[in-house]
Structure formats: structure tokens, C-alpha cells
Amino acid sequence: xxxxxxxxxxxxxxxxxxxxxxxxxxxxxxxxxxxxxxxxxxxxxxxxxxxxxxxxxxxxxxxxxxxxxxxxxxxxxxxxxxxxxxxxxxxxxxxxxxxxxxxxxxxxxxxxxxxxxxxxxxxxxxxxxxxxxxxxxxxxxxxxxxxxxxxxxxxxxxxxxxxxxxxxxxxxxxxxxxxxxxxxxxxxxxxxxxxxxxxxxxxxxxxxxxxxxxxxxxxxxxxxxxxxxxxxxxxxxxxxxxxxxxxxxxxxxxxxxxxxxxxxx
Ligand code: MF3
Ligand code: CO
Ligand code: CO
Numbered sequence: 001x002x003x004x005x006x007x008x009x010x011x012x013x014x015x016x017x018x019x020x021x022x023x024x025x026x027x028x029x030x031x032x033x034x035x036x037x038x039x040x041x042x043x044x045x046x047x048x049x050x051x052x053x054x055x056x057x058x059x060x061x062x063x064x065x066x067x068x069x070x071x072x073x074x075x076x077x078x079x080x081x082x083x084x085x086x087x088x089x090x091x092x093x094x095x096x097x098x099x100x101x102x103x104x105x106x107x108x109x110x111x112x113x114x115x116x117x118x119x120x121x122x123x124x125x126x127x128x129x130x131x132x133x134x135x136x137x138x139x140x141x142x143x144x145x146x147x148x149x150x151x152x153x154x155x156x157x158x159x160x161x162x163x164x165x166x167x168x169x170x171x172x173x174x175x176x177x178x179x180x181x182x183x184x185x186x187x188x189x190x191x192x193x194x195x196x197x198x199x200x201x202x203x204x205x206x207x208x209x210x211x212x213x214x215x216x217x218x219x220x221x222x223x224x225x226x227x228x229x230x231x232x233x234x235x236x237x238x239x240x241x242x243x244x245x246x247x248x249x250x251x252x253x254x255x256x257x258x259x260x261x262x263x264x265x
Pocket of ligand 3: 104116
């Protein structure tokens with residue numbers, strides 16, 4: 001599949017969408033507390049996107065009628081708690097002390113997508129769990145800092161997996177980062193593992209996400225019968241962080257940043 005190259009005008013629109021997605025995650029942080037339900041978090045994000053930002057939650061009804069996803073995604077955000085790897089569906093269950101949760105937001109503004117996720121913690125969590133969250137963020141950052149024209153995606157995937165493995169964590173293989181623009185998920189696929197010297201050669205103007213999913217236990221995943229929720233097969237904890245970025249003349253610009261959440265290059 002062809003990889004679309006964005007113009008400076010396109011990128012300016014993606015900057016706006018990316019910032020708005022980041023601002024949803026800024027907004028929701030203080031609400032992620034013991035006793036709140038993920039449906040309540042979903043409603044807060046939905047109303048903020050639709051009424052305050054005038055953005056469209058890209059996930060609502062996403063995948064409807066495609067062969068890959070027979071049922072459209074029902075909510076405005078993904079909330080992936082503890083052993084849920086990704087695509088957790090908000091529900092009426094309350095968060096409790098010790099939970100870790102990834103909140104993943106994708107907005108559409110003026111036809112362009114911004115896709116980003118962060119980890120949130122509820123109350124006190126064990127040291128090894130915090131380590132999982134921190135190393136997963138470092139995996140994302142290591143990948144992002146490598147992005148530049150001429151770099152191959154296999155080298156980036158290799159570096160991400162290498163950092164996870166050095167800390168005795170495993171890398172989910174069934175889900176990956178993706179090209180993004182006017183289309184939510186487009187080419188290229190951005191694997192979070194790989195072989196040096198292989199894969200797509202990056203060019204200025206490519207836009208994509210890096211969103212590693214890292215497990216405390218084994219890497220294998222299982223799809224629940226709701227056809228969305230992905231969990232670790234061994235029920236071990238999983239973490240994920242995500243940014244949307246663009247390849248620049250000399251390196252990378254992260255698009256899903258805000259005044260309160262900058263990227264440290
Ligand atoms: N935001 C997710 C990603 O990072 C995709 C969610 S699709 C949904 O690509 F339908 F599950 F919401
Ligand atoms: Co994504
Ligand atoms: Co996402």
C-alpha cells in the first residue's frame with residue numbers, strides 16, 4: 001500500500017487535531033480516581049470533544065461493516081484496565097485502588113485525525129507495575145527519537161523491543177502503530193519489534209503513530225467475545241503509550257502535544 005506524504009498545509013491541520021487529542025487527555029486526568037466508572041470517563045471525554053472542542057470522536061462506530069470488525073466500536077474513547085492490552089470498552093465497572101488504565105483518544109478536526117494515549121494510575125501501585133508503565137513510555141520515546149528521513153521502521157521496532165526485553169518485559173505483536181491522516185488507520189504499519197536494516201524507509205511528510213503495548217508476562221494476546229477487548233493470554237498487566245508524529249526535514253515533530261504535555265526530544 002502507498003504511503004501518503006502530507007503537505008505543510010496538511011501538517012498544520014494535523015497539528016491542530018493532535019493538540020486537541022492531547023488536551024482531552026489533559027482534561028480527563030483529574031477524573032481518573034477510585035470509584036469512577038469508565039463510562040463516566042467516556043461521557044466526560046465525549047462531551048468535551050463534541051461540545052467544547054467541536055471535534056468528532058473517531059472511534060464511535062469505527063469499523064462498522066468492515067470484514068475486520070463486524071461491529072462498530074461503541075464508545076468515544078478506549079479504556080484498557082490492568083491486563084487489557086488495548087481497545088477496552090468503557091463500562092459501568094468502577095475503577096479501584098491499584099488499577100492502571102490506558103485512555104486512548106482519537107479526534108477528527110477539519111477531516112484530520114489526532115491519536116494519542118497515556119497511562120493513568122489509581123491510588124497506590126506496586127513498584128514493578130510503575131516500572132512497566134515507565135519502561136513502556138521510554139519504549140515509545142526511544143522509537144520517536146529515532147524518527148528521521150532515511151531511517152527504516154525495522155530499526156525503530158528493534159530498538160523498542162530491545163528496551164522492553166532488557167527490562168524483562170514482552171512486546172505485543174498482534175497490534176501496531178499506523179499511518180494516520182484523513183484516514184484513521186493507513187499505511188505504513190509501525191511494528192514495535194523488528195529486524196535492523198529492514199522495513200519502510202521514512203520520508204519527510206509521513207505521519208504515523210508509535211504506540212507500544214508492553215506486558216509484564218508473556219506477549220500473547222486474546223480477543224474477547226465482544227470482538228474489541230484485547231487481553232493478555234496469561235492475564236499479566238499490560239501498558240501502552242501513544243503519540244502521533246510527522247517526519248520533518250531533519251527528524252521528527254510530535255503532533256499530540258499540549259501546553260501541559262510536551263515532548264522531550
Ligand atoms: N486509538 C486506537 C489506535 O491507537 C484505535 C482504536 S479503534 C477502536 O489505533 F475502535 F477500538 F476504538
Ligand atoms: Co493509534
Ligand atoms: Co490510539
